[in-house]
Amino acid sequence: MPPECARIAILTVSDRAARGEYADLGGPAAEVWLRNTITSAMDITRRIVPDGRDAVADALRALAEDGADLVLVTGGTGPAPRDRTPEALADVIDFDLPGFGEEMRRASLLEVPTAILSRQSAGVRGQTLFITLPGKPAAIATCLNAVFAAVPYCLDLIGGARIETDTARCEAFRPVSG
Ligand SMILES: Nc1ncnc2c1ncn2[C@@H]1O[C@H](COP(=O)(O)OP(=O)(O)OP(=O)(O)O)[C@@H](O)[C@H]1O
Numbered sequence: 215m216p217p218e219c220a221r222i223a224i225l226t227v228s229d230r231a232a233r234g235e236y237a238d239l240g241g242p243a244a245e246v247w248l249r250n251t252i253t254s255a256m257d258i259t260r261r262i263v264p265d266g267r268d269a270v271a272d273a274l275r276a277l278a279e280d281g282a283d284l285v286l287v288t289g290g291t292g293p294a295p296r297d298r299t300p301e302a303l304a305d306v307i308d309f310d311l312p313g314f315g316e317e318m319r320r321a322s323l324l325e326v327p328t329a330i331l332s333r334q335s336a337g338v339r340g341q342t343l344f345i346t347l348p349g350k351p352a353a354i355a356t357c358l359n360a361v362f363a364a365v366p367y368c369l370d371l372i373g374g375a376r377i378e379t380d381t382a383r384c385e386a387f388r389p390v391s392g
């Protein structure tokens with residue numbers, strides 16, 4: 215893989231999708247969104263894990279150790295007993311980026327009042343940016359549309375791969391220095 219190729223992982227967190235009780239629609243929706251938006255070279259992998267703090271934290275750690283530049287996580291952000299994606303994220307990151315969650319909730323609240331229940335967020339471990347999204351497949355585009363303009367510059371700042379976007383879908387914002 216060329217060094218400029220961005221390594222992106224999509225992690226679906228769902229007990230029922232992990233058991234095969236329903237088809238995972240969230241992971242594929244996130245992949246389609248990325249393929250339609252990112253124009254530079256990328257390698258996308260997808261995984262499914264059950265809900266729960268340890269299962270999710272182990273998967274997040276493994277993805278960072280594998281060298282992922284960006285990890286999108288969908289599911290397990292709510293208040294139900296098995297929804298522990300935020301705790302798993304806190305276990306693995308060096309620091310959080312609360313603006314991501316604030317903006318994704320703001321955008322989602324324009325669509326559904328229960329968006330306030332999602333503890334979705336973002337954080338950085340080493341050179342990996344994690345963004346957590348709600349499990350509802352329809353939430354994925356809403357949330358990525360709301361925040362993705364800041365993702366390329368965030369990856370620049372943490373030493374991740376440089377990514378370019380289709381400006382008709384998402385204009386990556388990189389502040390000009392000086
Ligand atoms: N990965 C997914 N693929 C398809 N539909 C999903 C997925 N994740 C969630 N959903 C749908 O969104 C609804 C609410 O999502 P939520 O994450 O709260 O699921 P859940 O009820 O906790 O399910 P699970 O047992 O799979 O974790 C689910 O009932 C399901 O219909």
Ligand SMILES: Nc1nc2c(c(=O)[nH]1)N[C@H]1C(S)=C(S)[C@@H](COP(=O)(O)O)O[C@H]1N2
Nearest residue numbers: 289290291292322328329332348349350353
């Ligand atoms: N855009 C959007 N955000 C949303 C939703 C949605 O349907 N669309 N569902 C909400 C609901 S009902 C819940 S419980 C929380 C947490 O979902 P999760 O546990 O699947 O991550 O996300 C919220 N955010």
